[in-house]
Amino acid sequence: MAAALSMTCAICQAQLRSVQEAQEHAELTGHTDFSESTEPVLNLVCRSCGKPCRTKTECDLHTRRTGHEDFEDKTNEAAKPISLEAKTEDMASTEEATPSADEGVDLVVLEVNKEMLEELEGMGFPHARAVRALHFSGSSSVEAAINWVVEHENDADIDEIPKVPASEDGKQHHYTPEEAKAKMMELRERARKKKEEEEKRMEREREKERIRIGKELQEAKRIEEENERKRLIQLRKAEKEEDQRAREKIRQKLEEDKAERRRKLGLPPEEAPKVQPSPPAEEKKSFVPVRPASKAEQMRECLRGLKQNHKDDDARVKKAFQTLLTYIGNIVRSPDEEKFRKIRVSNPTFQERVGSLRGGIQFLEICGFQKGGDDFLTLPRDKVDIAVLNSAGSELNSAISNPFFGVL
Structure with a gap:
């Protein structure tokens, strides 16, 4: 039989990686019915910031908040078999510590942060759903409550107000309005700083990318200019060679025309200029005669x-x-x-x-x-x-x- 890789809550269908997570879930929600599963808990890690997400919904929310869309599936790397002995002992202790409704314990409506509750209701969430979201998200922030609603909107009991034993409710810490406001300001300030750090990090990454692209463009422009310069040099060289060939053809044509005119006039062919012997070294002139430039030149x-x-x-x-x-x-x-x-x-x-x-x-x-x-x-x-x-x-x-x- 395949080893269990996760535990599933029969009430809210949440997948948990270990017995310890199941205990924490039970303490938070009061759910005590768990079953073993061979399906590992999803572990989709954002390639940009490294945030792990357990569900596709979490991935979608993360993408909407940050714009990061590339996730790496590390489910198999994080999957570990669950010890059955540990599960049995821990679940037994959890069941013993959690009283059931059949024992006649009085249940009371759970109290949550009123300011956060009013904010959620102002957004259009039903009262029961807002209370349930704040309770199961630990009343950490409005954003966490909204994320919980998105993930559990298909639950059958989503619009039922959760109730807890009166003794357990009495142990909860109740914030005064001033304390709740201070707590909310602290959470918001923490979220703002985290967002600023993330934006600074992203700006540094964007600046590095801009510098890299700028260098690549400069190098490409330099290569293009160098190739254009070489091409112009080749064109100029070809132009000079063509001009030289044209001049040579004209010179030859003039020589042929001159010889033809002499032939028609009955004159003997023009003799090639005699090459004078080189004078002794001491008699050589120190100048070179310069041919006068023609009209065309x-x-x-x-x-x-x-x-x-x-x-x-x-x-x-x-x-x-x-x-x-x-x-x-x-x-x-x-x-x-x-x-x-x-x-x-x-x-x-x-x-x-x-x-x-x-x-x-x-x-x-x-x-x-x-x-x-x-x-x-x-x-x-x-x-x-x-x-x-x-x-x-x-x-x-x-x-x-x-x-x-x-x-x-």
């Missing part, structure tokens, strides 16, 4: 300088590039139109878009525009070089379409 550097000088205002720089492209395009399409080759420097629109930006007028001068004494920039008809203007248009298109122009 001068334009590119001018546009880069313009963007660098105004790097905080990309929209304004882009508008300047587009305005310059419009000037150059008009001249290429209609080189004989004087109005396209003449720009009033003091014009507000010109000043806003080009003239006020350092490098704007310099770019036009590289294209062939000249400053006159009559507040005009003029490109003489005989100075119009379509090849130079086409190069200027190419550089401006590249500056507008290349997102990394002026950044590299």
